[in-house]
Every structure is written in C-alpha cells, then in structure tokens.
Amino acid sequence: MVRLLKTIFLWDLLQGLWVTFRNQNPKYICTEQYPSERPKIAERYRGAPRLNINPDNGETLCIACNLCALACPENLIVVGSARNEETRRKELSYFTYDTSRCMFCGLCEDACPVDALELTQDFELASYTRDGAIWDRQMLEEGPKPSKYLS
Amino acid sequence: MPESTFLDVNELVLNMGPQHPSTHGVLRVILKLDGETVTGTECVIGYLHRGVEKIAENRTYIQFAPYVDRMDYVAAVSNGLGYCLAIEKLLNIEAPPRAQAVRVILTELNRITSHLLWLGTHALDIGAITPVFYCFRDREEALKIFENYCGARLTTHAFRIGGLQYEVYDGFEQEVRAFCDMFIPKVDEYEELLTNNRIWVNRLKGVGVLTGDECKEYGVTGPVLRAAGVKWDLRKAQPYSGYEQYDFDIPTAQNGDTYDRYTVRMEEMRQSVRIMRQAIEKIPAGPIMAKVGKVVKPPAGEAYVSIEAPKGELGYYVVSDNSTQPYRVRVRPPSFVNLQALDRMVRGGLIADVVAIIGTLDIVLGEVDR
C-alpha cells in the first residue's frame, strides 16, 4: 500500500529532485574561474621543466652529467657539454628538452644529482608551432611565458 | 542486383562507434539486429593500440613504469602497483611496511575515483545527467590528494620498484580522513538519486545477465563476477601489499544483472573507505624504499603477479633474462577479457540495452587496446 502510494506520488523521483535542489545552495559552488582566477597547484606538481641557476652567481647548476638523458624513457633530453680548458671541468654547452614528447613522469628530476633539472608548477605549455614545444637552454632557464588574459 | 529483396530483409547490420559517446572511448561494435532485438555482435578494437608490450621490451624496468599508467588511465595507481609488485616479485624483495600502507591508501582512493567515473558516465548513458556532475566534483577531491602526493592527477607514476619515491606530505593523513568523512554521505546521496529511481531500475534490472558460471567460462573478473554471486576478490584470496591486515567485506549480489553490478560497485566504494580509514590510522614509521640498486636487474626468471584492479584481475607476466630490460612483459588486462563477454550479455536483448551493458562492464579502451 505504502509502495503503491509512493509510486503514484512519484516519491522516488521527488527524492532525487530533493538532492538536486539541496546541492543548488551557492555555498557548494566549486567551479574555478580559470584563467581569471589562478588554480591552486600542488607543490609537487610535475609541470614545465626548468633548469635551475645558482641565484648567487647566475651560473647554471647543471654539471652536464647526462644522467637525466639516460633516465628519460622517451630519450627527449639532449645534453651537450664541452671541457673548459681553464678550469678543466665539463661545462654545459646546450640543453634541449622536447616537451611535446614528455609525459612528465619525473624520472629525470629523480635522476638529477644536483637538483638542477626540476619539473615546476607551470602548466601552460601550449605553443602555436611544433618547434615551440622543443625548449632550449634559455627557455628552460627562464620558464614559459604564457600570454596573460585580461580579467 | 536481383529483384527487390526489400520484403525479405529481416536482419539489419548496424555500426556503433568508434566515435560514439557511450562506448567510453573508441570501441566499435557491429550489431546484427532483428527489429529491436540484437542477434549478434562483433567488437572491433585496436583503435588505441600503442604497443605497450613492445615498448616494455625496449625500456629498462624503471623506465617502463610510467607507461603502465597509460593503459587504464582512470586507475593509473592500480596499474603502477601491479607492475611494481611484479618486478619486486622477480627481485624477491618486498616493499617496507610504510610503503605498503601508503600504497594501499592510494590504491583504494584510486578505486573510488575509477568507480566514480564509471558511475557518472554509466548514469549519463542511461539518461541521468545529474550524477556525473556530483561524481566529478567528488572525484576532484581525490585527485587533489594524488596531485599533492605525487604531482600528477591521472597518470600518477606514484610508486617505484621497491617502494615509494615520495614521502607523504604534511597533512596527508588529515586530507585522507577528511575525504573519507566527506565521501560516505556523498555515496548515500548518489544512492538517493539512483537506487530507487524507477527509470534507473527499469533500465537496469534483468539487463545483461551473466551468471557466475558464464563469468568463469569467459574469465570475467572484478565487480562483474561478484555481482553474479561469486565471492572472489584477489585482495582476500591472495592478499598483496598488506591487505590481509585490513578488515573489509566483499560485496556480492545474486542476479548478475546490470543493477546488481551497480549495487556491488557502490558497496565497494564504501568498503574502500573502510580500508582507507584503517590504513590511515596505522601507517607504520620506517623507510619507504626497499634496498634496490640504481639499476634494476632481476635474475633470470619469470613471474605472474596479479592484483584486484577496479575493473578486475590485472596481471603482469614478466620474463627477465638478467638484463636491465625486461625480455617480455605481458599485461593481462581486465577490460579486454571482460569485454569479450559483451556478446553473451547483449544477445537477445534490446538495442537500447547495449549502451547500458557497455557502461556496466566499465571498460577503458586504453586498457583493452594497450
């Protein structure tokens, strides 16, 4: 009998509708207004790669050991090094990082012995050309510069 | 062409997919129809084939780990756990207890995200649009925990061979606890929306029945098997990663129809929360990494290790030849094997039910095709 009444008065549907109305309370809004509102990015986020430079003297931290290139599953890192005749040390000459093939697994930053290569919180990596996705040393040191939107 | 055969035509071949929203990816199903009734099907798969097993043979053991996340991309953590366990088995080591506890928490969290995605899209297929928004809203909370823990949301690469790469962050426990507290009322809310809803019940009850014996015949595992009344869960049958310490139930149902699979999965989410609550209370202190050399080089041999992924038994059969690269990695994908039973389930049913049955199988095409 109760069941029949419930069926006739659409109890099951009203029950569901009540959930919907309850959730319309403005305090449950969880939409993020990107890009006018910057999303919160986790500290450990694996985003755009960066080659860190020593803040004291502006020199790169990279020692050109090639471990990141060996660790990379996609072989997308190329490290070039040359021996400095004065100091007898291996120095970084060029560094390219192909972000178009990168899957941001973080193995390269795990492999880096001096914390020079790091995946940062920058996530806006789009570029208009395919070549734009291949980053050279300068780009890696300065980081991406996405266009800013007016808000 | 012979004379008009129009009146003789009683069978229609209909193509569904690969670009069809309710195939959850790029699955193509060729349906043979007699009126509204399905008399036969054929699945055409492989649109997402990337050759993961071939890639494995050309990468080192450590390098291959990120790739397994891309098979079942909604349950990447489970994939990673299975792979790490398989290699650890070959190396004959075990992750330290602290790593195991964190692994269990993240894997159960991942089970919830996978089931939430399934629930939202499955309900969307049936025509209920509301649940998908709620599911994705709550899934977001879990994904934030992944992001905070390992820096990625979907393809996490959270585990490493031998343990964990990352120590848990400050506030991990609180966040997981807050998620558990938040989530149980949400499951009740989904159930309020769907469980008694007459449209939902009528669309699902008695649709796509697969009995327990048929499941075993086809090798179907996971919630589909449990909904058919077989109380079998690898977490209980062959515990791995310390699951034997936790107290939880294996939800089962009797009829093996689409509605039962829905109830089983809903209950599984609650059980996952239960496991997480127990695990978070007693994360042991200690190291997070077992002694593994910089270069992983297992002795020659082979091992098959399987885990209970959200979709069923996910197995890795790894053959090592004592080099740094695996000789052969075979993935036993639950979606691939479960999808095979689609023909049995839709045969004799209505064409509208095909959508419901594909949804209830909870396939991920990235895993079917690898």
Next chain:
Amino acid sequence: MADEEIPASAAPPAGAPPKVAAPKPAAAAAAGAHAPPKPPPAMAATPWDGPLTGSLKQAFGDQISQYSTYLGQNFVVANAEALDSILDFLKLEADFDYLVDITAVDYPKAEKRFELVYILYSFASNERLRIKIHVADGVKAPSAVHVHVGANWLEREVFDMFGVEFEGHPNMRRILLPEEWTGFPLRKEYSILKQDDRWVKENLGIESGH
C-alpha cells in the same frame, strides 16, 4: 659509468635488513641459488612436487616433460599435442576452471621458437598454474576455445602479435592491428620503429614518421 650495476638479487647479503622477506621457502631456495656472474641466464627453477603433479603424471606420463616452481609459482612444460587434454583434465578433475591468460614469449634462437604460456586459476583451491608449450614458427598450436570460451580473444591476440595460428579456432583473425597489416610486432626481430609502411601510406596518407 657513475652508477654501478648491482644485480638486485645480490642486494640482500648476510646482514640484510629483515624487511626483505622471502614469500615462500621454495622461492627463497630458488633465489638463493645465485646465478654465476656471467651466463647462463637461465631461470633457477626448482622441481615441483605436489598432490597435483602426482595425478598429472599418472594421467599424462611423458607428455609433460617438466614440473617446476619458481618464486613459489608452479608451472609445467607440456607437449603441444597434449595441451587440449591437459586443459580438459585440469578443468574437470582439478577444478582449474578459470583461464586467466594466454600469452607467448618469443625465443628466436630456440628450435621451437614460441613458448605459449597458459595461466590457469582454480577458484576451489585458490591456486595458480602455468602450462607452457613450445611451437615452431609456422606450426599451428591447438586451440583452447572449446575448453575455455574465454580463450577466443586471447588466442587471437597471440596470433596478431606473434603469428602463431591456432588449430580449431573459430575466428582466427587479427584483433588489435588492422586486418591487412603485415608482420607480427612482438616477434623479437621486429624493431620498435618498424611498421607496415605500405599500409600506413595507403590508409593514413602519410609517410611513416621515422
């Protein structure tokens, strides 16, 4: 090289921390037999003897040539011809009613290059068993579809990837790759960069990108 290659099996020496727990005594025995530093890279499997081996030996005699266990996982090596009856026997007599997986491993140098691996599971006894058979290139393997229906797609995948045909299979076609594809990608001589250039050009209209 900066990073020395440490064979991980050699990592736990006498004073190893206790967290390196051996799952089963048989496994410990298998792993304990450290392979010599250089070849042979053969699996250090130990003979397997249990209640099941007795009945298998009685039923099949010399059709099964090897009963082994490695890391606590049992496997047998059988003759290809006997596979049907072994699967049948295991399903009916020993409750191995769930065919988990069929796969293959390619050993190009071996006389019979393909090793087909059948992984079985028994719900009743919670036990796994692997059956291995060896087939040569071009030789058909017996199909298991009439014993386990679920073997259908798994065998098709083996055919697709390795080119091993199965005798008695109802639908022996490619499953993941396109039907007109030539070559079998998981064979060892198939390079990772290789693809069917003709097919790619005809169907996708692009020169292959390598």
